[in-house]
Amino acid sequence: MRKEFRKLVTIDEANKIIESFDIQPGITEIKIEDSPGRVLAEDVVSEVDVPPFNRASMDGYAVHAADTYEAREDNPIRLKSVVSIPAGINPEIHVGRGEAAEIATGAVMPAGADAVVMVEYTRSDKDLLIFRPVSINENVMHAGSDIMVGERVLKKGTALSTREIGVLAATGRRAVKVYGLDVGIISTGNELEEPGSKLNEGKIYDINSFSVASAVKECGGNPIRYGIVRDDETEIKNVLKKAAERCDIILTSGSTSAGSGDVMYRIIEENGTVLAHGIDIKPGKPAVIGKVFGKPVFGLPGYPTSSLTIFNEFVAPLIRKITGEKEEKTHINAKMAVRVRSEGRSQLLPVGVIRGRVYPVEKGSGAITTLAEADGFIEIPSEVEMVEAGETVSVTLFGEVDIPDLLFVGSHCLGLDTLIDVASLKMRVINVGSSGGLSAIRNGTADIAGVHLLDESGEYNIPFLERFGIRDAVLVKGYLREQGLIVRKDSKISRFEDIIGARIINRNTGSGTRVLTDIKLREIALQRGISFEGLTENIDGYHTEAKTHSAIASAVKLGKADVGVGIRTVAELNGLDFIKIADEEYDFVIPPGLLESSGIKRFMEALRSQEFSEKLPPGLRTYERTGEIIRMPYSEIRK
Amino acid sequence: MRKEFRKLVTIDEANKIIESFDIQPGITEIKIEDSPGRVLAEDVVSEVDVPPFNRASMDGYAVHAADTYEAREDNPIRLKSVVSIPAGINPEIHVGRGEAAEIATGAVMPAGADAVVMVEYTRSDKDLLIFRPVSINENVMHAGSDIMVGERVLKKGTALSTREIGVLAATGRRAVKVYGLDVGIISTGNELEEPGSKLNEGKIYDINSFSVASAVKECGGNPIRYGIVRDDETEIKNVLKKAAERCDIILTSGSTSAGSGDVMYRIIEENGTVLAHGIDIKPGKPAVIGKVFGKPVFGLPGYPTSSLTIFNEFVAPLIRKITGEKEEKTHINAKMAVRVRSEGRSQLLPVGVIRGRVYPVEKGSGAITTLAEADGFIEIPSEVEMVEAGETVSVTLFGEVDIPDLLFVGSHCLGLDTLIDVASLKMRVINVGSSGGLSAIRNGTADIAGVHLLDESGEYNIPFLERFGIRDAVLVKGYLREQGLIVRKDSKISRFEDIIGARIINRNTGSGTRVLTDIKLREIALQRGISFEGLTENIDGYHTEAKTHSAIASAVKLGKADVGVGIRTVAELNGLDFIKIADEEYDFVIPPGLLESSGIKRFMEALRSQEFSEKLPPGLRTYERTGEIIRMPYSEIRK
Incomplete structure (x- = not known):
């Protein structure tokens, strides 16, 4: 070896x-408008006074405060209005005693004047009437009183964002040194x-x-x-x-x-x-x-x-x-939703985090969907044998991930995409088939499972809750969907039996469609008096598994397979023919504690809405049971 | 009016x-590498299978699984090694029964073979020895088993970041439609x-x-x-x-x-x-x-x-x-640190948020420093008369602000910048003078105040704690700093009395330097037998207030004033002359509950460190009392 x-x-x-x-790190100089998110590589010291001059902080009249001390509401004083000073110019005038200069907010205070009377407390006739006294410096902002020349306004190492950019602009900086x-x-x-x-x-x-x-x-x-x-x-x-x-x-x-x-x-x-x-x-x-x-x-x-x-x-x-980039956004503490057994060596385990609960994301080696479904990872040291459900763990996030509101695990259906759109929910959808959905409910990881599992008795879904040992979830009746064979328009396949001898693309083990396919195949094997394995051995592609209906349709469309089992919706979307074999009941399983949560409420509202019913793609339809809630014990209901 | x-x-x-x-919103197509932070304007449907072929997921040998069923550690089976398949090529061979093809992780499975034996369980002599059996599909990842053609991999409206960009690349997308x-x-x-x-x-x-x-x-x-x-x-x-x-x-x-x-x-x-x-x-x-x-x-x-x-x-x-940009980052709930009285009309009040406590930031109208010191704002409806201290308020942040660890309020000192650098603290520094710092400690807004207030008895700081009604804070002895007159090299000013008749730049009311200046001026007024007001009326610039020592030095340097009172440090940094008038005790006041917090601990360690002592700029020095903690009742200590 x-x-x-x-x-x-x-x-x-x-x-x-x-x-x-x-x-x-290198240091580069960039324009301030490009600097958000960067980190300052210099102390920024103001080279200007802010404001750069004594400025009026109100619209009004620049006066000698001493001239106004006697002004009263019922006994205004009169000043001679001499000139008007707009913002942006240097007023080369001197306001003498007994005079007033109209002045705009932000304008330079004229020499002589030491206060501004707000325009609201004045009236103009031939003179200017002042109705309230002002004190020295009132409504005047002194040069440098906000920031003075020589003041350090931003410290090296500061992360730059909106307000820092405002400060940089205020001090006249157009470019700034940042770490690169x-x-x-x-x-x-x-x-x-x-x-x-x-x-x-x-x-x-x-x-x-x-x-x-x-x-x-x-x-x-x-x-x-x-x-x-x-x-x-x-x-x-x-x-x-x-x-x-x-x-x-x-x-x-x-x-x-x-x-x-x-x-x-x-x-x-x-x-x-x-x-x-x-x-x-x-x-x-x-x-x-x-x-x-x-x-x-x-x-x-x-x-x-x-x-x-x-x-x-x-x-x-x-x-x-x-x-100097912040770290706080990339670590969160949350509780394990399930028990995780260690592999006996240290590992960084990819996990999803939804509603504060952490669950492992374990796909095949190298699967990109692991990345799509994981929000980060947890460290399990080699000496830890087990991380228990409920234990608080520290999750290192894969950067600034956008964590969804709800976790759906189960069978893939285009109707679900419609439902998510109508409910405006941010939902992570993990397509692992109906059985995977039920397992996730039992383990406490999923918020919603989507299932369509046919029992040999002819009943959908409910028998499987018990079979999976689920005792405390509710079943919400969803919608009906037409399942059947998906074939190309030129196909000679016209009924289910024809798939024997054809090149098929199968659905993944555990999916409701696979269960349906296998039930049908078992019937044929029984009729023909051969074993199930004997039958499937002769079906080319029986072991080629696709995870979604769309993938089935694609494989057929591209000629990789001649037939697959899937829903009418995707057949039609792909311009393929469809041979109906069943009307399936696609239902949802939800932990009862979540029924009153805002996310599930929106989900239920959307499910029962007219809009959802109308937007459902062809091949899917709501019916009188849509939105019905079936609670435990299921067996009683079944009687 | x-x-x-x-x-x-x-x-x-x-x-x-x-x-x-x-x-x-408009929709623009951009390269995926430019897409982080943007929002998808299209459903992304995979146009390829991932992986695109059946691939080996381990380094080893591609075999017929059935050939290995009898393999045992002590009884290996022998296969004929026919060829080696690296990753990246299409192996145009067929592996027959009894044959094995060496294969690299990620390489295409050759026709015929249906499993991979890991290299660890093989040995080569003239043949290939296999020590463990494999089952069909073992160590093989099927085409499309991760993502299949036709699968929707990303939903319109998804915020794009690292992992989504990985998914886009995986499905071969180089450009993507985003909202603009x-x-x-x-x-x-x-x-x-x-x-x-x-x-x-x-x-x-x-x-x-x-x-x-x-x-x-x-x-x-x-x-x-x-x-x-x-x-x-x-x-x-x-x-x-x-x-x-x-x-x-x-x-x-x-x-x-x-x-x-x-x-x-x-x-x-x-x-x-x-x-x-x-x-x-x-x-x-x-x-x-x-x-x-x-x-x-x-x-x-x-x-x-x-x-x-x-x-x-x-x-x-x-x-x-x-x-479709997320909002969650821009709103936080926190508790008011002080009572805020409403203005009688609805208002959006700028506030700072540090350690979960909210305090109003109220500077002059239009001050850019309001922006620099505020993290966001709270809404006070017109019908609310008072927001009480301790009340939970919702703060709308000014974007993704970087909130510091500690809030320093008080007197500006360059030694503080050194201390912050040595302690590696993210500290917001609000320069409002020593009195402002003590008020902030009393109000419960500041985490640290920096003070240097001289009592007429000649004692620094401690008398002022009582005067400000502070009963439960500790005083931490800081360092000594030389205060004096800052003048240009060519100045004729040589002693404190010379400032009368000179053009001065004064420090802000409430600052320790201002207190020192006024004590000195009162002594002069007393000597001359005139009132304090009478004396200051004749000092040109007595009412021009600068907030920092640096600002004083700048004003003198630029000739806006002839003299100001400040510390030796800034005089020397600005190439100005310095005439010492006092050795000040610059101390810190800290709420006792914070002494054990990690931030204050780091602050205290830095204060007592050799590094701080060595890095202090000229004119500042630590001494035997540096780092000493004085607890209440202060009066007893003073005895």
């Missing part, structure tokens, strides 16, 4: 290595293609250089993408060298696994120092930390979620420290 | 007008100059077009600055017309007060409709809402804080609604 003999570093060791990096940490980003791998280009055979789109660049930006860094580099030592070396000339930190992804493509490690070793080859926390094993061509370099794992996880755990704190 | 007869609209009426605006709301921004006023240009007489820098543009951006809008426009009807009209052609919303500021420059109202009336002329909530009186050249227009007040307040109250929610 081939074995690896590699000494992984611990998290603490990795962090010590990272702390030892002495990175000085250039972070080079390189994706390696022969299999990578640039998004937007055609995908050749055997290739996949490069994700990491885009997602990591966005993450770098959120941390206050300036990402510089060097694009995709083939798995070629010379090519990678050249790009690393180029990046090292300009950048303060270099991030690569891919080419770090222990397999045939493990070139990154060797290049770093030959052109610098490898400080860590693998971190002893899942998914850190493929990570590399080192210096190459004099600059710190991090080799991130190739899988997108792993790459972002290792970035957020080890690189993001470093970049934030250097750029 | 001149009076205004104008019907202000209520907040509700203003909001109804704004709700009636039917604004459709163009918001035109115009500053009007003859007195305005562009920051960065020279400030002519009577002019001030334009602040609003920069701060409002930044605020628009934070709401998800696309600000378009039309710069500064003179108070000229034709000019303003032309710019409004130009802005209306391109923009979805127009924001102006200035030219809306009731005085001579009130042209905006007339222009809107002549070229559209004025829907509201003044909103009945302070500072909304100068605001105008209407339509001009077919587009919604908001005339914001000219003062920067007022302008941002009205923007955040009325315009920001509109822009956020249209752009």
